Amino acid sequence: MAKMTPRTLSGFMELLPAPQQQMERIMETLRHTYSLYGFTPLDTPVIESSEVLLAKAGGETEKQIYRFQKGDSDLSLRFDLTVPLAKYVALHYNDLTFPFRRYQIGKVYRGERAQRGRFREFYQADIDIIGDGKLSIINEAEIPAIIYKTFSTLGLKRFQIRVNNRKILNGFYAMLGLTEKSADVMRTVDKLDKIGPEKVKALLVEEFAVSESDADEILKFISITGDNNAVLSALEGYLGRNEIFDQGLEELKTVVRYLGDFGVPAENFAVDLTIARGLDYYTGTVYETTLLDHPEIGSVCSGGRYDNLAEFYTDRQLPGAGISIGLTRLFYVLGEQGMLNPELPTSPADVLILPMTEDLSAAISLATKLRESGIRTQLHCEQKKFKQKVSYADKLSIPYVIFLGEDEINAGIVACKEMKTGEQTKLNVEETIARIQAGLAELEKGAVILE
Amino acid sequence: MAKMTPRTLSGFMELLPAPQQQMERIMETLRHTYSLYGFTPLDTPVIESSEVLLAKAGGETEKQIYRFQKGDSDLSLRFDLTVPLAKYVALHYNDLTFPFRRYQIGKVYRGERAQRGRFREFYQADIDIIGDGKLSIINEAEIPAIIYKTFSTLGLKRFQIRVNNRKILNGFYAMLGLTEKSADVMRTVDKLDKIGPEKVKALLVEEFAVSESDADEILKFISITGDNNAVLSALEGYLGRNEIFDQGLEELKTVVRYLGDFGVPAENFAVDLTIARGLDYYTGTVYETTLLDHPEIGSVCSGGRYDNLAEFYTDRQLPGAGISIGLTRLFYVLGEQGMLNPELPTSPADVLILPMTEDLSAAISLATKLRESGIRTQLHCEQKKFKQKVSYADKLSIPYVIFLGEDEINAGIVACKEMKTGEQTKLNVEETIARIQAGLAELEKGAVILE
Numbered sequence: 087m088a089k090m091t092p093r094t095l096s097g098f099m100e101l102l103p104a105p106q107q108q109m110e111r112i113m114e115t116l117r118h119t120y121s122l123y124g125f126t127p128l129d130t131p132v133i134e135s136s137e138v139l140l141a142k143a144g145g146e147t148e149k150q151i152y153r154f155q156k157g158d159s160d161l162s163l164r165f166d167l168t169v170p171l172a173k174y175v176a177l178h179y180n181d182l183t184f185p186f187r188r189y190q191i192g193k194v195y196r197g198e199r200a201q202r203g204r205f206r207e208f209y210q211a212d213i214d215i216i217g218d219g220k221l222s223i224i225n226e227a228e229i230p231a232i233i234y235k236t237f238s239t240l241g242l243k244r245f246q247i248r249v250n251n252r253k254i255l256n257g258f259y260a261m262l263g264l265t266e267k268s269a270d271v272m273r274t275v276d277k278l279d280k281i282g283p284e285k286v287k288a289l290l291v292e293e294f295a296v297s298e299s300d301a302d303e304i305l306k307f308i309s310i311t312g313d314n315n316a317v318l319s320a321l322e323g324y325l326g327r328n329e330i331f332d333q334g335l336e337e338l339k340t341v342v343r344y345l346g347d348f349g350v351p352a353e354n355f356a357v358d359l360t361i362a363r364g365l366d367y368y369t370g371t372v373y374e375t376t377l378l379d380h381p382e383i384g385s386v387c388s389g390g391r392y393d394n395l396a397e398f399y400t401d402r403q404l405p406g407a408g409i410s411i412g413l414t415r416l417f418y419v420l421g422e423q424g425m426l427n428p429e430l431p432t433s434p435a436d437v438l439i440l441p442m443t444e445d446l447s448a449a450i451s452l453a454t455k456l457r458e459s460g461i462r463t464q465l466h467c468e469q470k471k472f473k474q475k476v477s478y479a480d481k482l483s484i485p486y487v488i489f490l491g492e493d494e495i496n497a498g499i500v501a502c503k504e505m506k507t508g509e510q511t512k513l514n515v516e517e518t519i520a521r522i523q524a525g526l527a528e529l530e531k532g533a534v535i536l537e
Numbered sequence: 538m539a540k541m542t543p544r545t546l547s548g549f550m551e552l553l554p555a556p557q558q559q560m561e562r563i564m565e566t567l568r569h570t571y572s573l574y575g576f577t578p579l580d581t582p583v584i585e586s587s588e589v590l591l592a593k594a595g596g597e598t599e600k601q602i603y604r605f606q607k608g609d610s611d612l613s614l615r616f617d618l619t620v621p622l623a624k625y626v627a628l629h630y631n632d633l634t635f636p637f638r639r640y641q642i643g644k645v646y647r648g649e650r651a652q653r654g655r656f657r658e659f660y661q662a663d664i665d666i667i668g669d670g671k672l673s674i675i676n677e678a679e680i681p682a683i684i685y686k687t688f689s690t691l692g693l694k695r696f697q698i699r700v701n702n703r704k705i706l707n708g709f710y711a712m713l714g715l716t717e718k719s720a721d722v723m724r725t726v727d728k729l730d731k732i733g734p735e736k737v738k739a740l741l742v743e744e745f746a747v748s749e750s751d752a753d754e755i756l757k758f759i760s761i762t763g764d765n766n767a768v769l770s771a772l773e774g775y776l777g778r779n780e781i782f783d784q785g786l787e788e789l790k791t792v793v794r795y796l797g798d799f800g801v802p803a804e805n806f807a808v809d810l811t812i813a814r815g816l817d818y819y820t821g822t823v824y825e826t827t828l829l830d831h832p833e834i835g836s837v838c839s840g841g842r843y844d845n846l847a848e849f850y851t852d853r854q855l856p857g858a859g860i861s862i863g864l865t866r867l868f869y870v871l872g873e874q875g876m877l878n879p880e881l882p883t884s885p886a887d888v889l890i891l892p893m894t895e896d897l898s899a900a901i902s903l904a905t906k907l908r909e910s911g912i913r914t915q916l917h918c919e920q921k922k923f924k925q926k927v928s929y930a931d932k933l934s935i936p937y938v939i940f941l942g943e944d945e946i947n948a949g950i951v952a953c954k955e956m957k958t959g960e961q962t963k964l965n966v967e968e969t970i971a972r973i974q975a976g977l978a979e980l981e982k983g984a985v986i987l988e
Contacts, residue, residue, distance in 0.1 A: 090592040092628040092850040095610070098582040100625065102632050103639070110578050122908045124886035124915030127561050131549040131658050132583060132644060133603075141541040152584075152612075154605030156648055159546070161603075174551065177543040181553050183932045185919060187885055188554070193583060197607055207582050217919070224897060224918035231905070347901035349909075399543040434638055435575035446675065450798035454682070457573045458800075464575030467675035468636060468668070481634045 097198070097206035099414050104432035104483075109417055111430065111534045112240060113191060116211050116411070119236045120189035123228070125213050128188040130170040132195075136160040139169055141398040150196040163195040167212045167410070168395075175216055176399035184218035185225065191413070203422070205414050214408030216395055221405045226371040226391050227341040229409055230355055231348035233375055233387050236411075238354075241427065241533025244378040245386075247350070248358035251338045251371050252390070255362060257331020258307055258324065262300045270294045272362045275308055283309075308359050314342050317357040334370070341371055369393045373409055379537065383419050387411045420535060427536045431485065431529050435464040437502075437522060438479045440472070442491035449490045452500065452515065459519045461526070479505060485529060486522055548649070548657035550865050555883035555934075560868055562881065562985045563691060564642060567662050567862070570687045571640035574679070576664050579639040581621040583646075587611040590620055592849040601647040614646035618663045618861070619846075626667055627850035635669035636676065642864070654873070656865050665859030667846055672856045677822040677842050678792040680860055681806055682799035684826055684838050687862075689805075692878065692984025695829040696837075698801070699809035702789045702822050703841070706813060708782025709758055709775065713751045721745045723813045726759055730811075734760075759810050765793050768808040785821070792822055820844045824860055830988065834870050838862045871986060878987045882936065882980050886915040888953075888973060889930045891923070893942035900941045903951065903966065910970045912977070930956060936980060937973055 094100045101109060117127065136153055139162045152163040164170050167190045175186065191211040198204050213232065215225045230247045237245050259268040274289050281289075283305050290296040290304065310320045321335050338357065345355055363372045370391030377383055389409030396404050420426050437456055441449035449465060456463040464484070466475050479487045489501045500518040503510045504525060511521060545551045552560060568578065587604055590613045603614040615621050618641045626637065642662040649655050664683065666676045681698045688696050710719040725740045732740075734756050741747040741755065761771045772786050789808065796806055814823045821842030828834055840860030847855050871877050888907055892900035900916060907914040915935070917926050930938045940952045951969040954961045955976065962972060 089851060090589060090849055092624040092847075093586065093589060094624070094628065095582060095584060095586055095612070098584065100581055102629060103577040103579065106578055106580060109580070121913050122911070124913055126554040126885035127557055128554065129557060129560070130551055131546060133546060133549065133646075133658060135544065135546055138541060138544060152605070152607055154603070154607075156603055156605075161546070173543040173545070177545065178553060183929060187915065195584075207584060220920065222918040222920065224901075224916060228916070235908070344897060344901050347898045347905065349905040396543075398541055400540060434577035446795060447798045450675075450795050454798065454800040457686070460573070462572050462575055464638065465675060465679070467673040469671065469673065478634060 095206070097200045097204065099205055099207070099418065103434065105421065105426070107432040108426050108430070108534055112413070112417065113209075113211075115239050115534065116191060116236060116413075117189070119232070119239055120211075120213050122235070123187070123213075123232050125187045125189040128171075128174065128190045129192065130164070130167075130174055130190070132163055132193065133161050134164060134170065134173070136162040138173055138399075139164060142169065147196075150198055152195045152197055164192075165196050166194050167192055167210050168214075168408070171212075171214055171216075172396040172404075173399060175404060176396040176402075179400070179402065184216060185221060186216045187213070188216075189213045203415065203418055205418070208412065208414035211411040211413045212408060214395075214406050216404050216406040219403050219405075221391075221407065223337050223340050223370075224344070226337065226407050227344045228348060229371070229373060229389070229407060230341070230345060230350050233373065233409060234348075234350045234354055237375065237387070239533070241535035242377065242537060244537055245354060246376055246378055247355050247387075248361050248374045248376065249338070249341060249355065249371060250357065250359055250361040251334040251341075252362070252368050253330045253334025253370060254321065254338060254359070255334075257328040257334055260330060261324070261328045262303060264296065264300065267294050267296065269366065271296065271304065275304065275360065276362065278308065278360060310359055314352070314355070314357050317359070318342065337370060363388065363390055367392050371407065380419075380423060386416050425536050427532050427534055429529075429532050430534060431483070431526075433483045433485065434462070435482075435484050436462045436526055437464070437486045437488055438475075438484045439463060439465050439488045439490060440475050441465065441467060442489060443495065448495045452488070452490060455515055456519065456522075459523065461519065461522055485525065488518070546657070548651045548655065550656055550658070550869070554885065556868075556872065556877070558883040559877050559881070559985055563864070563868065564660075564662075566690050566985065567642060567687060567864075568640070570683065570690055571662075571664050573686070574638075574664075574683050576638045576640040579622075579625065579641045580643065581615070581618075581625055581641070583614055583644065584612050585615060585621065585624070587613040589624055589850075590615060593620065601649055603646045603648055615643075616647050617645050618643055618661050619665075619859070622663075622665055622667075623847040623855075624850060626855060627847040627853075630851065630853065635667065636672060637667045638664070639667075640664045654866065654869055656869070659863060659865035662862040662864045663859060665846075665857050667855050667857040670854050670856075672842075672858065674788050674791050674821075675795070677788065677858050678795045679799060680822070680824060680840070680858060681792070681796060681801050684824065684860060685799075685801045685805055688826065688838070690984070692986035693828065693988060695988055696805060697827055697829055698806050698838075699812050699825045699827065700789070700792060700806065700822060701808065701810055701812040702785040702792075703813070703819050704781045704785025704821060705772065705789060705810070706785075708779040708785055711781060712775070712779045713754060715747065715751065718745050718747065720817065722747065722755065726755065726811065727813065729759065761810055765796075765803070765806070765808050768810070769793065788821060814839065814841055818843050820856075822858065831870075831874060837867050876987050878983050878985055880980075880983050881985060882934070882977075884934045884936065885913070886933075886935050887913045887977055888915070888937045888939055889926075889935045890914060890916050890939045890941060891926050892916065892918060893940060894946065899946045903939070903941060906966055907970065907973075910974065912970065912973055936976065939969070 194210050233247050278286050287301045290301040361374050368390035372390035374385035375387035387409055391407040393405045395406045439449050439453055453463045453465050487503045494501055499512050501512050502518050645661050684698050729737050738752045741752040812825050819841035823841035825836035826838035838860055842858040844856045846857045890900050904914045904916050938954045950963050952963050953969050
């Protein structure tokens with residue numbers, strides 16, 4: 087028969103079993119952490135009606151959409167988890183209780199130009215808190231805690247949650263009478279790291295007709311750095327000149343004030359006035375998270391406060407705050423950087439049983455007992471040579487192999503070999519289970535990401 | 538602004554938060570159970586190249602495919618998890634170790650006619666064991682154990698795993714010289730429950746030119762029922778007439794023989810000669826699982842042994858055995874039947890903290906401690922009346938509410954109310970945590986499905 091050469095589409099991540107296990111661990115950590123903060127899991131369709139999904143979209147986004155006709159229906163694959171959330175909240179408004187806290191980890195689709203490390207199908211892991219009419223600033227203050235808990239649980243220490251408030255930026259530009267130009271100005275200021283202050287100034291003056299003195303003010307403003315208190319003090323100097331600014335500073339102070347109570351160490355947090363987040367969507371606190379030793383990766387967790395989640399679907403004012411982790415890209419980058427802990431078990435099983443008798447009753451009963459004790463167990467009953475069976479355990483990094491022959495069965499004991507050390511014990515079933523459980527607990531001790 | 542009316546496509550399940558929590562529990566149970574039997578999680582793209590995905594498909598299946606063009610690419614959404622597995626195994630053959638045991642829980646797409654309880658996007662939860670060239674019968678014997686463990690962990694008792702072997706059927710029809718007609722005959726025999734033995738016989742004779750005596754033989758054969766030993770004894774009577782039959786009976790006896798060792802109670806298992814599974818794909822043991830009190834639901838977990846997983850992609854012989862649960866439909870039916878345990882927690886949090894002071898430090902510190910103890914915690918800091926805040930906990934069925942006022946903070950105690958009983962304790966933080974943890978353990982005790 088003629089064969090079709092199997093292939094996976096480029097831009098679509100398909101992992102081998104060992105890295106997939108690491109990915110699963112990360113997802114499990116996210117689910118667990120998000121749950122601790124009172125977020126409920128949500129799952130929405132991958133396909134939506136195009137007119138619903140694209141009510142807002144336009145330009146670049148629309149070009150990337152996977153959009154197609156099925157029968158009479160114009161359908162699209164979701165390109166993020168925010169628009170489906172907006173639809174969900176507007177549609178199910180009467181059945182929800184607000185503030186509504188949800189997390190969603192799901193695949194989204196963007197037909198971007200294929201290139202290394204860019205994916206067309208990728209997981210986003212989002213949390214959002216949606217208020218009905220109003221939403222307390224405390225929710226914005228809590229988000230750094232969730233980011234901290236998530237990344238520290240994953241094993242990272244050297245990361246920084248950078249926080250700003252759009253009201254401070256908007257208020258500041260209003261002071262200078264630059265509100266109209268603020269989007270252009272912020273986009274230019276964003277290039278600071280790349281092109282330096284002088285070129286930024288030149289661009290502001292030449293391209294956007296900002297006065298020399300205003301450009302100097304802007305550069306002075308965004309060069310406010312230091313520890314949180316130093317930055318807040320410097321910002322106090324601008325108080326009383328613009329209401330929005332004052333409000334933003336008050337909010338930022340609240341966020342900073344409760345960091346310690348929320349369990350966020352000072353070294354993992356920084357007020358950073360250069361953070362704006364491209365989207366004009368955000369209206370209050372904004373977040374970016376960077377790995378200190380890998381600034382080239384960019385932000386691994388971003389988000390912020392917005393005033394109107396579902397304005398395309400409902401007249402209700404639904405303000406919210408949320409963050410998103412681009413999980414597939416993060417996983418890819420961690421792999422590239424060799425940051426995935428190779429010591430953590432990635433085997434499909436904890437124990438491989440090699441029956442050495444014709445009758446398999448004893449081996450199967452033992453497997454059943456191990457499984458009842460929560461130990462992931464495989465029986466190897468294929469017609470292979472002994473050496474091949476041991477090599478199977480080796481290749482899959484199965485930590486324990488049990489040999490069960492006539493002698494062991496008659497003596498009521500189990501010969502169990504720890505593959506890493508070669509150490510073999512001959513103990514009864516209960517003792518063997520206890521030994522394996524202790525060993526597995528030891529193996530599970532590390533975190534999934536190494537720095 | 539003109540609003541777009543939000544809607545979700547028909548045939549696409551989108552759950553409210555409480556049922557979603559129940560769905561998550563079921564998925565977590567499946568992941569855990571499948572892992573215990575040494576299956577590794579896999580995740581493959583939802584989108585595949587049409588020529589790869591549809592290498593085998595045709596007829597009905599092809600009509601249901603979500604297929605579309607993106608740029609120059611002809612793409613399709615997967616319609617099951619088996620074809621992607623075949624592709625995966627053929628593509629990554631050199632990187633896999635065999636037997637390869639994987640589970641996958643993922644969404645698949647079929648553009649079926651919309652009707653109640655039928656879904657166009659639905660989860661399948663599959664396990665498969667793939668051998669390289671050969672695969673021991675013990676894998677087929679193990680599958681009833683996995684089905685039993687899965688459904689009993691979910692809370693079901695009154696279900697039956699029905700097992701047959703295609704070799705017995707094929708061998709039997711070969712004895713009668715009906716091999717050519719066996720597909721038609723089996724399809725007709727499949728109608729036994731619906732139309733009764735006389736009409737089946739009439740159909741066999743009139744439509745498929747089966748002789749009267751052969752039709753009687755067939756009806757006699759498929760009416761072999763009783764406990765496993767009775768059925769096996771009756772089958773012994775056919776031994777020696779066809780090699781395939783003899784082989785099938787030997788396999789079936791092996792499957793039955795080890796049931797007890799695999800922990801499957803006799804009452805949850807039955808040899809059933811009427812089980813054939815429509816697909817000509819299966820070549821050995823076949824499985825169906827029915828809920829005894831809800832036969833109308835049909836099989837909730839089906840599968841079997843096949844000889845050639847990836848014949849469209851590779852010349853290698855890759856036999857396997859697997860089962861699939863149609864999770865979305867199962868969940869829908871369980872909901873319809875009122876079989877989802879309403880006693881299990883579906884709240885987004887275990888505890889709601891209501892701060893009663895201006896300064897939130899104490900409340901936030903307490904939330905941090907609870908979260909560090911694994912307790913899912915929300916802070917309610919919105920500007921609402923006290924009554925509204927308590928009603929928030931009520932609506933979401935949050936089991937514990939903590940009131941934290943000046944008095945409690947000064948006294949170093951926590952006022953914690955169990956919402957169900959109304960019982961309020963005033964204990965220190967550690968004691969409160971212990972009390973909540975004990976209460977939650979109690980709440981978690983039930984299974985997700987009720988009979």
